[in-house]
Amino acid sequence: MEQHDAVSKWSEGFSLDVIKSTGMASCKVSNDRTYMICIDIVTSSFGMTKILTLTPSTVVINKSTIEIEVAEALPKTEQERWRLVKPEEIIPFWPSNMEGAVMHVRYTHNRISSTAFAFNQKHRTLLRMDDEERPALQVEVIATDFDGFRVVFGDYKIGDSPVLLVNCLKYVPIAFCQANDVRTxxxxPLHYVYYTWIDPTKSQALVVACRDQSVSIELNPLCGVLETNDRQSVYYAIFHDGPQTVLLFAEETNLIEAVTNIPSLGESMNQHIQIGIRDIGIAIIDDIARNDLFYISIGKSKEIWMETSKSHIKPLSHNLNKHLDEQYELYFKDQNAHPNDEDFANKKYRIDEHRDVSFDDYTAELTDHQGHRVLVKRQVLDGLWIGFAWSTSNAAFHVRINRVQIDNEHEFALFPVVLNPIVSKAAGTDI
Structure with a gap:
């Protein structure tokens, strides 16, 4: 706690009757701030002693070779409080606003500060520092469901830059900027540059322009083409060279094929084999003592809305699933109240200000104001699904497992359920 803070109120209670548990507790103080404490409970090897470890929910770790200072980005009406972090030092960090959760870092010797970056989301990036000797500082935010956040700073090394841009065009320059930013x-031609985001809190995508065409590119492995009016196409590819993401521009497709190992930019995998098993149960038995030890079950998911295409299914986002379920309940109420009314059978329900949905039993059609239509179906995902697709030169293997549970079959087990699925706090889903 900061020196000027009063003693906090007691946190909510938590149980010690566990073998191992990790969680969070909140402690409020008089100035409306809330301190989050990580709680780790383990049982000693003797079996009778509980070891309780309390740590801050947010810590700052300096793995660089230079002294730095960190501060929470506060409104202009509040003064930032800088905290010194020496090399190889770890300090607790108590933010005033965990929802905003934005931080600055600066060098101690010259006070050169970085742009703000979020520290409540898992990510890794390179911060611009506007210093000739140390022009960048690497930062990684490590986040888990119950262990809080660790903000780790380190020296720049090859591969830390979000993207390496390589212009293999002989006569044509490439203009680029971060999406939603005007600094181009x-x-x-025939140059390359290591690039990092000007503002890490904005959309991490590049807007690239060549001659009279532009395109927004996210840094996922892909290939594309920029068509120009003089019919000279400019091809681009995003690929990984070790730890470094590379965005390459070229006029020859053979160069794109060489760096991406994709023989044809238009080749698709049309051959598919899919195997789905709804539920699986495996019993582990001691054959000598003739006792059941464990029972492992892989079960189907709950019913969710999915977009289906020729060879694959794609679950809709958690929020969209939630909105569709709400409207689906209204649809069933209307059907039960007016079973033979065609107007209610064809009724459209509003999801949000841009989209409507109409239902037909277990299928639905999503429409927007621009006339786009998407068909979705309410169904369950198989407990175990295996897919294999291939073409002349490419192959893809996909395995999906849902809801794994392991039960302890011993007669007098302290914990009859060894492993079971829970709702992820990070993803917010329970498929």
Missing amino acids: QVLP
Whole structure:
């Protein structure tokens, strides 16, 4: 706690009657701040002693070779409080606003500060520092469901830059900037540059322009083409060279094929084999003592809305599933109240200000104001699903497992359920 803070109120209670548990507790103080404490409970090897470890929910770790200072980005009406972090030092960090959760870092010797970055989301990036000797500082935010956040700073090394742009065009420059930012840079022909985000809190995508065409590119492995009016196509590819993400521009497709190992930019995998098993149960038995030891079950998911295409299914987002379920309940109420009314059978329900939905038993059609239509179906996902697709030169293997549970079959087991699925706090889903 900061020196000027009063003693906090007691946190909510938690049980010690566990073998191992990790969680969070909140302690409020008089100035409306809330301190989050990580609680780790383990049982000693003797079996009778509980070891309780309390740690801050947010810590800052300096793995760089230079002294730095960190501070929470506060409104202009509040003064930032800088905390010194020496090399190889770990300090607790108590934010005033965990929802905003934005931080600055600066070098101690010259007070050069970075742009703000979020520390309540798992990510890794390179911060611009505007210093000739140390132009960048690497930061990684490590986040889990119950262990809080660790903000780790380190020296720049090859591979830390979000993207390496390589212009293999002989006569044409490439202009680029971060999405939603107006500060454009130009990469001359036959040049390359390591690039990091000007503002890490904005959309991490690049807007690239060549001659009279532009495209927004996210840094996922893909290939594309920029069509120009003079019919000279510019091809681009995003691929990984070790730890480094590379965005390459070229006029020859053979160069794109060489760096991405994709023989054809238009080749698709049309051959598919799919195997789905709804539920599986495996019993582990001691054959000598003739006792059941464990029972492992892989079960189907709950019913969710999914978009289906020729060879695969895609679950809708958690929020969209939630909205569809709410409207689906209204649809069933209307059907039960007016079973033979065609108007209610064809009624459209509003999801949000841009989309409507109409239902037909277990299927639905989503429409927007621009006339786009998407068909979705309410169904369950198999407990075990295996898919294999291939083409002349490519192959893909996909395995999906839902709801794994392991039960202890011993007669007098302290914990009859060894492993079971829970709702993820990070993803917010329970499929």
